Amino acid sequence: MINDAAVKYKKPWVYGAIQGFDGQASVFDAQTGPCYRCLYPEKPKARIANCAEAGVIGAVAGLIGVTQALQVIQLVTGHESFAPLIGKLWTLDTKTMQTRILNIPKNPDCPACSKKRDEVILAYSSPVCGFVPELTPQQARERSNTCLIDVREQEEWDQGHIDGAQLWSLSRMIAGDMPDLPQRQEIILHCQKGMRSLQAAAILKAQGYLEVYSLSGGYEAWVNCFEDATE
Ligand SMILES: [Zn+2]
Known part of the structure; x- marks a missing residue:
């Protein structure tokens, strides 16, 4: 999930992992590497033991954490002498202190x-962290009995909108003017390109709505898919 978000939003992911006496680190930056x-x-497919079950050495967590911090310094400063771990996996075995x-x-x-940004779907929902799952236009259309909300502004709506959608702008929500939506219905939010709807969905989730989705790529992706929007 972290990786897909990093790819979608074009951010490098400074990765670290530990188990027992072993640790590893890398920088996953899809712009310049894998x-x-x-x-x-x-x-x-198989269940993986968590840290409590597999055991971790606290000092190894410290070493890998410091390594990640150094990678961030390298990325942020970008000095020519640095070679961050893009496309490379650095591994450490603290039993022998061997690194590779x-x-x-x-x-x-x-x-x-390998996909276009709009096609990277953040599909893993967590009820704990308030993460907003996304749907492609095809997935959104296949769902029945949904409540489709357009969170753009009036002038954008006037230039074209999806049949059956209701207009309730993100700016209204930010101002505290909240729509009264059915609690037991799936709510699909969309904006022009799929960014404002993520913010609006987070606001609705904070209001207690559970089944909230954002349309990936927004109205533009919908039009590209179906080209049947109301003019
Ligand atoms: Zn990849």
Whole structure:
């Protein structure tokens, strides 16, 4: 999930992982190198032991954390003498203190970074962190009995909108003017390109609405898909 968000929003992900006495770090920056899913395309089918079950050494967490901090300094400052771990996996075995650097190739068929930005769908919803799941236009259209809300402004709506949508702008929500929406219905929010609707969805989730989705790529993606919007 972190990887797909990093790919979608064009951010480098400074990665670190530990288990027992082993640690590893890398920088996944799909703009200039491979992403995490070039290495691991899908979630593992088998259940993975968590830290409490597998055990971690606190000092290893410290070493990997400091390594990640150094990678961030390298990325932010960009000095010519630096070679951040883009496309490389740095591994550390603290039992022997042996380190290695493995090259990670970019996968041309990667399920994340080979796609266009709008096609990267952040589909893993968590009721804990308030994360907003997204739907493609096709997925949104296939759902029945949904409440479709356009969070753009009136002038954008006037230039064209999706049949059956209701207008309730993000700016109204930010001003505290909240729509009265059905609690038991799926709510799909959309804007022009799919960014404002994420913010609006987060606001609605904070208001207690549970089934809130954002249309990936927004109105433009919908029109590209179906070209049946009302003029
Ligand atoms: Zn990739």
